[in-house]
Amino acid sequence: MSSLSLQARHLAFGILIGGLTLASLADTPAAQAAVTASATDDTVALLPYLSLPPVAATRQVIAALPQVQLARAGASVAQARGQRLEAGVYEWNLKAGTQQRRETTGQQYAEGELAMERSIRWGGKAEKDRELGAAGVLAGELGYADAWHEAVRSLIASWYGWQRERGSVALLLQQTALANEQLAVAQRRVKAGDAPRMDQMTAQAELDRAMAALQQAQGREQAQRSELQKRFPGIAIDTLSTSADLSFETLQLPGDPQLWLKRILEDNHEVELAEAEFHMARLQSERAQLDARPDPMLGVRAARERGGQETVLGVYVTIPLAGAHRKADQRAALALADVAEQRLHQTRQRVEAAAERAVTQASQAIAVARRLLAVQQSMAQVAQLGIKAYGLAELTLTEALQARRAAVEAAQAADSARWDALEAVSRVLVDSHRLWPAEEHGR
Numbered sequence: 021m022s023s024l025s026l027q028a029r030h031l032a033f034g035i036l037i038g039g040l041t042l043a044s045l046a047d048t049p050a051a052q053a054a055v056t057a058s059a060t061d062d063t064v065a066l067l068p069y070l071s072l073p074p075v076a077a078t079r080q081v082i083a084a085l086p087q088v089q090l091a092r093a094g095a096s097v098a099q100a101r102g103q104r105l106e107a108g109v110y111e112w113n114l115k116a117g118t119q120q121r122r123e124t125t126g127q128q129y130a131e132g133e134l135a136m137e138r139s140i141r142w143g144g145k146a147e148k149d150r151e152l153g154a155a156g157v158l159a160g161e162l163g164y165a166d167a168w169h170e171a172v173r174s175l176i177a178s179w180y181g182w183q184r185e186r187g188s189v190a191l192l193l194q195q196t197a198l199a200n201e202q203l204a205v206a207q208r209r210v211k212a213g214d215a216p217r218m219d220q221m222t223a224q225a226e227l228d229r230a231m232a233a234l235q236q237a238q239g240r241e242q243a244q245r246s247e248l249q250k251r252f253p254g255i256a257i258d259t260l261s262t263s264a265d266l267s268f269e270t271l272q273l274p275g276d277p278q279l280w281l282k283r284i285l286e287d288n289h290e291v292e293l294a295e296a297e298f299h300m301a302r303l304q305s306e307r308a309q310l311d312a313r314p315d316p317m318l319g320v321r322a323a324r325e326r327g328g329q330e331t332v333l334g335v336y337v338t339i340p341l342a343g344a345h346r347k348a349d350q351r352a353a354l355a356l357a358d359v360a361e362q363r364l365h366q367t368r369q370r371v372e373a374a375a376e377r378a379v380t381q382a383s384q385a386i387a388v389a390r391r392l393l394a395v396q397q398s399m400a401q402v403a404q405l406g407i408k409a410y411g412l413a414e415l416t417l418t419e420a421l422q423a424r425r426a427a428v429e430a431a432q433a434a435d436s437a438r439w440d441a442l443e444a445v446s447r448v449l450v451d452s453h454r455l456w457p458a459e460e461h462g463r
Contacts, residue, residue, distance in 0.1 A: 063454040069271045070442050071183060072455075073256045079456055081254045082171055091167030098160025102153030108146065110139040110315070121326065129327035137319030137338075145310050152303045159296040166289040168458035172450050175252055180443040182248050182257075185241035187435040192234040195428050198403065199227040202424065205411045219417045226421055269393075271386055273445055277379045283452035284375040294360075294367040301353075301360035308353035314340035375451060382448045385441035389434070396427075396434035403427035 067075070082088060115135040122128050141149070206223035209215035245257060273280065285291075316339045323332035406423035409415040449455035 063449055065274065066271075066445060066449065070446050072446065073179065075456070077254075077256055078175070081252050082168065082175065082456060083459070084254070085171050085252070088164075088168055088171050091164040095157075095160035095164045098156045098163075102157045105149040105153035105156070108141055108149065110141070112136060112138045115319075129325070129329075131323070131325045131327070133321065133323040135319050135321040137317055137336075139315045139317045141315055143310050143313050145307065145315070148303065148307045148310060152300065152307060155296060155300045155303055159293065159300055162289055162293040162296050165458040166293050169289050169450070169453075172456045173447070175255075176443060176446050176450060178244075178248050178251060179255075180439050180446070182241070182244040183442075184436060184439045185237065185244045187439060188237045188432065189234065189241050191428070191431050191435055192230065192237050195424075195431075196227070196230045196234050198407070198424060199223070199230040202407055202410075202417075202420065203227050205407060206417060209411070209413070214413060215417070222417055222421070226424075269390065271441070271445070273379075273382050273386065273448065277383055280379050280382075280448055280452055281375055283454075284378070284448070285372060287453055288371055288375075288451075289458070291364075291368055291371050294364040298357070298360040298364045301357040305350075305353040305357040308346075308350045311349065312342060312346055314342055314346075378444070378447050378451055382441070382444040385437065385444040389437040389441040392430070392434040392437045396430045399423075399427040399430035 072078075113136070115133075115137065117133045119131045119133075120128060121131055203220070203223040203226075206215060206219045210217055210220045248255065248257065316337050319336045319338070321332070321334045321336060324330075325332060403424045403426070406415055406420040410417055410420040446455065
């Protein structure tokens with residue numbers, strides 16, 4: 021057996037048992053060192069790694085999305101409702117009437133009456149309505165910010181879903197070229213009488229299989245690209261290459277993971293929206309309690325009686341008598357406040373768990389991607405050595421094809437892990453509002 025064949029077999033054996041060695045190397049202090057920088061510098065430093073669409077142009081794409089525009093309209097509705105609450109629902113009422121008075125003596129008089137009346141909010145209701153209006157405006161703005169954030173999350177997921185398919189197509193193009201090379205070697209050996217014709221047939225079948233896999237991947241890539249363009253009209257999709265950046269070896273989520281966790285939780289629109297909704301529910305409960313005392317109606321009345329012989333001026337007050345429905349409204353408002361409070365607790369728990377998972381996944385995904393990248397590079401060498409060894413009749417075609425298939429699997433796993441890592445890092449940047457943050461106050 022030649023040295024070339026021995027190199028191939030020894031290298032393949034080393035890959036099979038070398039996981040622990042790679043893991044130990046990746047766990048060294050040097051590999052785990054974090055880069056310390058400010059939040060803005062962190063984002064700027066990470067962007068070249070992430071293969072994202074242009075930041076400024078994509079921001080315009082996000083702003084034009086229907087779900088974002090819907091939330092913007094909702095914020096405008098909240099502002100209008102706040103103005104309505106501040107003004108109050110009561111308006112001046114004008115009452116006018118005329119009548120004919122006829123006495124038994126036959127005397128007739130024309131009489132008329134005019135009144136102005138209006139209900140008034142008392143007992144602190146006007147101030148409470150102003151608080152409710154301000155709370156509603158804040159909830160509308162936070163709803164807009166949360167909708168923007170969810171739109172960016174959706175964009176990230178769709179973008180990297182397409183990138184995975186692009187990467188798969190690029191890899192399968194390379195593998196198809198290798199299968200062509202393998203077929204050429206088999207044909208050369210068969211022609212020289214150094215290999216059975218079955219080798220050529222097997223190599224041809226392997227090429228056909230690779231081409232079929234490539235066609236399937238191209239179909240998936242086209243479908244993903246079409247979906248991305250339809251969901252995010254105007255997004256730039258033709259500015260990136262599919263080749264892996266060699267500097268990916270230096271990719272690291274800067275700083276302490278706990279710092280990123282703190283950033284995510286300190287300014288979280290989902291939690292802030294739940295807090296605003298709870299605050300609104302509590303204010304509405306307090307407002308319902310104030311409604312236990314009905315609002316009076318005050319009026320001013322002027323009348324002309326007996327054909328102007330008598331003039332009447334007066335004031336009056338109308339007070340509704342509270343019924344059972346007011347107590348029912350109070351109980352309902354209290355129950356809704358309890359519901360909002362429990363929803364807030366649930367939201368906090370979910371957000372904290374998701375934030376912790378996102379930060380952990382980002383760090384782990386980077387480490388996994390590096391290890392699989394090392395495996396890919398080694399298995400690619402094995403495959404190349406296998407082709408050469410087969411050409412020298414030192415390996416069977418079956419052994420060479422096994423090495424190539426293992427290299428394909430390693431390359432696909434490494435490419436998928438690479439995109440997983442980039443998506444995980446991008447998700448942390450998005451959740452910490454370091455990438456495509458929402459416009460302030462929905463404007």
